[in-house]
Amino acid sequence: MLQDTIKAQLKGYLANLAHPVVLEASLDDSAPSREMHELLHEVAALSDKVQVSEQGVATRRPSFVIRRADATGQGMAGVTFAAIPMGHEFTSFVLALLQVAGHAPKFSDDVIAQIRALPGKYAFETYVALSCQNCPDVVQALNAMSVLNPNIHNTTIDGALFQDEVAARNIMSVPQVYLNGEPFETGRADVEQILAKLDADAPRRAAERLKDIAPFDMLIIGGGPAGASAAIYAARKGLRTGIVVERFGGQVMDTDGIENFISVKETDGPKLSAALEAHVRQYDVDVISSQRASELFPAAQPGGLHGVALESGAILHARTVILATGAHWRHLGVPGEEEYRNRGVAYCPHCDGPFYKGKRVAVAGGGNSGVEAAIDLAGIVAHVTLLQRGSHLKADKVLQDKLYSMPNVTVLTEALTTRIEGNGKNVTGLTYRGGDGADHHLDLEGVFVQIGLLPNTGWLKGTVRLTDFGEIVVNDHGATSIPGIFAAGDATTTPYKQIVIAIGDGAKAALSAFDYLIRVPATGEKHAAVLETAAK
Template identity: 60%
Template sequence: MLDPALKDQLRTYLTNVRQPIELVSSLDDSAKSMEMAELLDEIAGLSEQVTHVRNGADARRPSFRIVRAGTDVHVTFAGIPLGHEFTSLVLALLHVGGHPPKVDEDTAEQVKALAKPLHFETYMSLSCQNCPDVVQVLNIMSVLNPEHISHTAIEGGLFQDEVADKGIQAVPTVYLNGELFDSGRMSLEQILGKVDEHADTKAAAKIDAMAPFGVLIIGGGPAGASAAIYTARKGIRTGIVAERFGGQLNDTMAIENYPSVSHTEGPRMAADLEAHVRSYGVEVVLGQHAAKLVPAEQPGGYHRVELASGATLQGRTVIIATGARWRTMGCTGEEDYRNKGVTFCPHCDGPLFKGKRVAVIGGGNSGIEAAIDLAGIVGHVTVVEFLDQLRADDVLVDKLASLPNTEVRLGRRTTAVVGDGAKVTGLTTEPREGGDAESIDLDGVFVQIGLLPNAEWVKGTLEVSDRGEIVVDERCVTSVPGVFAAGDVTVIPFKQITIASGTGATAALSAFDYLIRTPAPEPTAEEPALAG
């Protein structure tokens, strides 16, 4: 099943397996079982440390366990983990085989200390770029604490009866001990925060103990990462706090317009950015949400950023790079049916709607690209656009018009998402200028209507525009001395990765200039002198 280049690559990875592992398959007479058996035989043939055993007793077939021989350490895949999940397979082989996962020591100890039974099941799609992160995190947890934690990754497209029975309409969707746990992208810190009742207290105490930074960056997307690289290279003590590293990159399937990189995927770029930032010794705090900015009382003093967890960080300068989030429709039923038919990622969730009727809300480039993508999977796509014409590029509009299972409805606003309590069953729209409402029977709604800046937490402290964006000048300076902002959260036009990266560098250099021109206050016991 694996092409020669992939085989050679996997053979090299498997040299890192330190302890014998068994691939224990549970198969039946189906074609998919034959494919799985072929894949597992190929993997076993690449290393003397790997053996394929065909005596599994798992109820789901085809499935297989990766087991550290003679131990309880294992992870399970129900389905064939190729596509985006191939990396999850490789990492599972390595981690079960004794190669240490990349988890900081404190977090690893927190996982090992969990003493209650936690059986996770993740329903994922092979075309989902968000699913591997969740699968890999839960696999790592099961390897670190096999006595109490187990994990099964389930390919939704292969086990469609389970998906239908559970009403799953978005991936990844995670069940814990048979009950719905959460859906969407989740970090290890976020999962620990939900299963460890002491997680928030531990995290807050650790954060509160951090010394003040020369530059404190809020946000881990391209703007924040670029800023961190620039300030760290200047020798300034730099910290980043973010909910997740990469920001909107993690929700971007294909990136083909970043100079010198002809093609990459958002999650891969996010991982590369994080590795680059960490290589300079930047302190990275993830799984945290900024709640309040308290400006310094004197020039050169320390600004405080209060987090939703109750912890506080300080910096002589602050760079806000919190980016933006998907804009929602704001109509009746939208939140009720989020991840029950209302979704934002056609690449992730499109396969769950195979052969069904869906709507795409929004006629810009992202909306029309989503409609084109979905048209190859679903039964029918209806594009609903508020304006009287589509805003997408002509080449995309022409492509959409050539597809037989699509239609466009212009000049209409969405007034309600309709459902049966468990899933979406339809959509209600009306003419923009008023008129009779119209109901559309469908199974899914993909929202593609732009972004909102993540700046609510600084309103009243920093100047913001009427669109809620932080006002900055050409040097990324805000209305408060020593506070800078960059990327999609600002008034800077054209929300692009390259522009965010550039403004991050601008903010960093402006912060450096501020630090060297503004005397630092005398250190106190509460606010020690900064190193660097």
């Protein structure tokens, strides 16, 4: 099952196991059980510190628990895979092996203490697809929490193996997390976001920790390619640098294959995002994680301190600010879209496509992302209808050629989606207005929305100058309409929203901000509105 190169790499990792572990499997006579048996025994053959037991008593079969060989009691068996953890989840499996065997998760001391202090018992069930690039973040966070706190247990469930459960719980998107039998979280989440939901006092404590933080020379808002690049360039200039990140990578985390990042022949979004974060953390950068900016207070005069309020209640100050907030998927904004979100309306074909196997779906959007989605889905579903509101597709010719070669794809141009319909439980169809001005109906079970991006700039209205589309207006130095505030990446008017362009944009903005710092004397003055807000 495992290729020789993978075995060699895995053997090296397993040499670092601090304690022996047991893979305790619950199997039956099915083909997936035989596949799991083969995988577990292949792994065990690579290390004398890994044993396989097939005496498991779990009702989900196939499944296996990872536990320490010297464990006593259920508290030492918090990590379960009701999945054959290949694809994107293979890394989750390897990390779980190492962590159960004694390697501490790479969390901050504060996060570890917070996990260990959680009261009560937490039984998580995390539904995934092995093709989902968003799922490993959630799986790895919950598995690590299970290792740190004996009252936490996480079971990772491959929806393809347990389709009856998926149908019973009406799961049509992943990752989907249940806690103690009730829905808990949908979509990507890191450990700090999970803790914020479990620990109601976490936001207040986060704000308290940031209350007395000293002003920065340069504060970057956003941890995507532009923000990471700006942080590295600022730190290399010896500036006191801070970066506020909701999640490193930003929109890149939702990107599957990346083949146009110069010098890297092929990678994917999660790998590139992890590399960006690792690079930033090599420098003296104050990373303020799992935080979102909510308000900007420009300095009263050049050289003064700008203020940035966070949703947690904290307020940060800096002589210069770089806005690199990126963008998010644009919604159709039609009746039925929000009602059936995650119940037939989806935005990630790589993550959620497997749940539509053999079904009829539509893709809204004729650009590169829409055509790529239709191509991917055509290999899984019964039929794809692509709807483009304009008179022609906007995707690259090579993608269009591939799309038109697929027998189970229909392309409709001058087709404007006006309504998504359902039966109260799931999507059953959509209505579109054709070029003839008449309304037409399609019977289908899923709609994938791929109509481009919107900048994450709603919180900036009334401060820096924005276009009618919400993009931050910048000049050729990345400067905004306010002295000392710069912007970079997909949130700006810079044309062509590409990773490589965003990285260059971030570097340019940081260099421009540095030039501003050495030319404008510091006053240390804070905006009066910042003081008033802080007083509240």
